[in-house]
Amino acid sequence: MNELKNLPAPAKLNLFLHVTGRRADGYHMLQTAFQLIDRGDLLHIRVRADGQLRRSNDIPGVPEEQDLVIRAARLLQAEARRRSGQLHGADITVEKVLPMGGGLGGGSSDAATTLMALNHLWNAGLTRQELMALGLPLGADIPFFIFGQTAFAEGVGEALQAVAAPDCWYVVIEPGVAVPTAEIFCSPHLTRDSSPIIIADFSSHYENRNDLKQYGRNDLQQVATSLYPPVAKAIEWLAAYGDARMTGSGACVFCAFADEGQADAVLERAQGVWTAWKAKALKQHPIFDML
Template identity: 65%
Template sequence: MASSLNNCPAPAKLNLFLHVTGRRADGYHLLQTVFQLIDRGDLLHFDVREDGIIRRVTEVEGVPEDSDLIVRAAKLLKTAAANRSMERLGVDIRIEKQLPMGGGLGGGSSDAATTLIALNHLWQTGLARQELMKLGLQLGADVPFFIFGQNAFAEGVGEALVPVATPDCWYVVIEPGVSVPTAAIFSDPDLTRDTKPVRISDFPEASTGFGKNDLQVVATKLFPPIAEAIKWLRQYGDARMTGSGACVFCAFSQEQQADEVLEEVHKTGSAQWKVWKAKSIERHPLSYLLES
């Protein structure tokens, strides 16, 4: 059994579109979206313990250890595999955070997915991808996607996933300097909840030219810096918000185009913004750990 696994990527996602098509009786919203993986994210490091203790050894501002999704994911996996001689196994988890909280990039969900994938390997629990996806859904609606491990058309609350081809491109992403609580967006009375459902066959290749983000109207109303970032970035293309916000992105076919926009940000963009570029990727970097 390996004793450690370091430099484990937890990549971000973008929602190329996000439609709210209804609401279930339990209050959860029904969604349709295309999830796009990008080559920017957090890094996690795992060191196996043999005293049964699960610890996050890195301080994360504003996130108590016990409520952190990475700790919850590790404990959930240990409980799920309790009949597999797991009592003595624990882990120290270090995390290098790069993705903002409340940014709509899926940072916490991706961290949790990477934790489940890595510990499933390190602890030799032997759970299949589908089993890990079911566990992940207990932690959050986006977690199964990252375990699924490839760009996908998603329905339901985000857990019904079908692989989809997406453009090979570069993205410029603006962090507008605000953190958006997802609950505030979904509970807003102005949120559109009846967008007509689409079929994956309606478009041969998912792109930002298809659909819209139904959450954007509410988010820009509640958080004006998001609207400012979208307006600025739309000078260069079809800019839009990802997830429930706050991050805003625009796609470019060539890296040079993205670099030129980054240069312009420093000249005319807001000093409050953090701006970066990322490349689209087809598969989760840790997918190989689930393909034995």
């Protein structure tokens, strides 16, 4: 096999996100729950025999050499060459669906799908844990996408444990702004001392509830909404239908619903007001059934 098409790179939602501290190197210590959803980008990968790595389409605002997809591929290329002596190449096409600066992890998900697919196509032989470690320096969300199931995360986001979360639908609003992650984390107004929780607190919240009120909060939300009013307006609008909050460092806003019909009803009201869509919670990464 030298080609794989329609490789999924699903989005994630942060069901909660607490900042519990800051390390000496400047990285923030987090606790969060990552949820995969069934909306995302698509990748198409063809193996090259000449050792070149190329992105075969243009993505506005993302030069090829800065793209996490190419950077991840180069890391795997070097590791595969170290192990086998072979220099592998590939053409990679990325069909972007997810907005940049939306807090949905699109770039990290693209990179994770690239690592998993090329590991398979090149017969590189890395384990999932090895792929997670390879991707971590490029982005703290990448290990989660390779982990590939609903997860409680700690550290900078790389210490992962599988957890159960509601089997539900989400309505997601794109407020029309891109929020730079670094700007939010650098803000002097960011709360950095949330009390650590234990995984059992998160799990018992959903085990003992019949409603879909989300656990905890997003500590980044207050900073993002003060800097980007459209995010605040989106939360206010969606909160009329449930527990709305921001994912990641923004800008996208989401709310959970028990069934698709409820999500459709809210989407209908959003027409002409917001760019919005629905997505179902995923229990595991869909690429696992393809590789």
